[in-house]
Amino acid sequence: MRLAPRLLGAAVLLGCAASAAAHVGHGVPRAGRSSAAGVPLDLYERHAAGSAVRHAKVARRRRSPAATAPTSEAQEAAITDETDACTPYSIPEVSALEGTFPTVWEIADILPGDVQAQGVWSAIQKSGIIPKSVKPKGTPDGDFDSFTPTYDQSNPDCWWTYEHCDVPKHPGIPDDIVGCPEPSTYGLTFDDGPNCTQQVLYDYLRDQKQKATMFYIGSNVMDWPLQAQRGLVDGHDICVHTWSHRYMTSLNDTQVFAELYYTAKAIKDVMGITVQCWRPPFGDVDDRVRAIATGLGLATIIWTDDTDDWQMKPAGKKSQKAIDRNYAAIIAGENSQKGNIVLAHELNNGTMHEFISQYPNIKARFDHVVPVFSCMNNTKPYLEDITYPSFEEYIAGGVASGLPGPDIKAVSTTYAPVLAQATSAASQQSAGAAGATKQNSTAAGKQSDQSAADGQKKSSASPAYSAFGAAMAVAGCGAVALMATL
Numbered sequence: 001m002r003l004a005p006r007l008l009g010a011a012v013l014l015g016c017a018a019s020a021a022a023h024v025g026h027g028v029p030r031a032g033r034s035s036a037a038g039v040p041l042d043l044y045e046r047h048a049a050g051s052a053v054r055h056a057k058v059a060r061r062r063r064s065p066a067a068t069a070p071t072s073e074a075q076e077a078a079i080t081d082e083t084d085a086c087t088p089y090s091i092p093e094v095s096a097l098e099g100t101f102p103t104v105w106e107i108a109d110i111l112p113g114d115v116q117a118q119g120v121w122s123a124i125q126k127s128g129i130i131p132k133s134v135k136p137k138g139t140p141d142g143d144f145d146s147f148t149p150t151y152d153q154s155n156p157d158c159w160w161t162y163e164h165c166d167v168p169k170h171p172g173i174p175d176d177i178v179g180c181p182e183p184s185t186y187g188l189t190f191d192d193g194p195n196c197t198q199q200v201l202y203d204y205l206r207d208q209k210q211k212a213t214m215f216y217i218g219s220n221v222m223d224w225p226l227q228a229q230r231g232l233v234d235g236h237d238i239c240v241h242t243w244s245h246r247y248m249t250s251l252n253d254t255q256v257f258a259e260l261y262y263t264a265k266a267i268k269d270v271m272g273i274t275v276q277c278w279r280p281p282f283g284d285v286d287d288r289v290r291a292i293a294t295g296l297g298l299a300t301i302i303w304t305d306d307t308d309d310w311q312m313k314p315a316g317k318k319s320q321k322a323i324d325r326n327y328a329a330i331i332a333g334e335n336s337q338k339g340n341i342v343l344a345h346e347l348n349n350g351t352m353h354e355f356i357s358q359y360p361n362i363k364a365r366f367d368h369v370v371p372v373f374s375c376m377n378n379t380k381p382y383l384e385d386i387t388y389p390s391f392e393e394y395i396a397g398g399v400a401s402g403l404p405g406p407d408i409k410a411v412s413t414t415y416a417p418v419l420a421q422a423t424s425a426a427s428q429q430s431a432g433a434a435g436a437t438k439q440n441s442t443a444a445g446k447q448s449d450q451s452a453a454d455g456q457k458k459s460s461a462s463p464a465y466s467a468f469g470a471a472m473a474v475a476g477c478g479a480v481a482l483m484a485t486l
């Protein structure tokens with residue numbers, strides 16, 4: 001049975017509790033580069049991968065524009081040759097926007113003279129939602145060696161990277177969305193797009209009638225706007241994955257704001273939607289960063305399971321067989337009591353083909369493979385009049401309505417997020433969602449692999465699932481929603 005929207009609403013209220021619940025997970029070592037159990041952690045490898053991504057993009061942008069460049073989403077979607085697809089192009093409506101955005105792949109900050117951005121930022125600051133006690137940590141490339149030795153081991157910042165904390169400890173901030181509430185449900189997500197060679201993946205998803213949640217990097221949206229438009233036209237979920245893909249907890253307040261703001265604005269200008277969700281690169285988020293995201297109406301989405309597909313050769317150092325084993329462990333962890341959200345990447349052809357090769361195995365084991373909007377029953381994920389299918393509608397073959405078609409055009413417009421305005425009611429809590437346990441008779445007979453399932457941190461009975469954006473601002477945390485008119 002599907003978790004009813006009213007229970008989700010109640011869950012939102014509970015999700016705003018300033019919880020002191022401790023989570024034991026793997027993250028940055030408290031000292032040195034190994035966990036308490038002596039297991040090497042992948043944070044530094046992720047750092048290396050993040051750098052590789054950026055360098056690849058910079059190199060690519062030095063190439064000459066194609067002689068016969070695509071000018072529409074439909075033209076771009078029809079390109080099957082990888083070299084052609086990754087040849088830079090320029091379309092006038094996007095070129096016209098460039099002066100209103102930070103330099104791609106550089107850490108964003110509020111542009112001088114950007115009155116609109118300044119106004120939104122000022123409103124968030126005045127809301128009081130940003131905890132003053134949480135300071136920037138480490139470097140933008142993820143070196144926390146000088147920070148962690150003196151960091152309070154109780155993890156007062158709810159720093160995910162430290163011990164996978166996903167229940168904020170400061171008021172007014174909803175819990176992270178970590179896993180799908182539905183049993184035997186695989187939450188399908190891809191980070192780091194849009195990718196110039198995404199056609200292989202997007203064509204496959206189209207043919208399989210499969211939707212996914214896409215976390216787009218703002219710089220990639222500006223580099224590959226026609227690919228970005230395809231993600232929406234095809235009916236996938238669209239969320240923010242920051243402007244320059246740095247470790248967000250290292251950035252100062254205005255940089256954190258700008259990384260989110262300009263990515264959301266790029267998505268609004270290029271794709272016409274006001275998004276209400278984001279995922280931190282490397283999962284690196286704490287209560288300060290969460291608060292700024294909440295101020296912009298962005299729900300924080302993490303994951304329960306990581307394919308580590310970015311580590312695949314030749315971009316990474318691991319064999320395809322190693323990534324096969326990661327997928328196998330996730331698939332074996334199928335659980336009749338709860339669902340998951342799985343991290344994968346549209347980073348390169350290798351990661352996309354790896355998913356395609358694993359998809360039949362995923363479908364065979366899980367009752368449902370769904371995008372996050374549907375698994376969270378979020379039918380109004382954007383502020384615009386676009387309706388996505390509920391979970392029940394999605395698994396019955398439902399698709400979104402109100403989406404733009406292939407004639408979608410970028411246009412400079414006002415990005416007007418729902419701003420959260422903290423009030424004294426932030427401490428108000430509700431206990432109404434404690435019974436939000438779900439059963440799925442079709443999944444009940446399946447075997448579950450408890451050892452793999454142990455890697456999942458949330459049970460489906462947890463009240464920690466929060467809704468998105470506007471609902472988060474209105475119903476959760478006693479906040480007052482208002483449309484920015486700045």
Ligand SMILES: [Zn+2]
Binds near residue numbers: 245
């Ligand atoms: Zn990423």
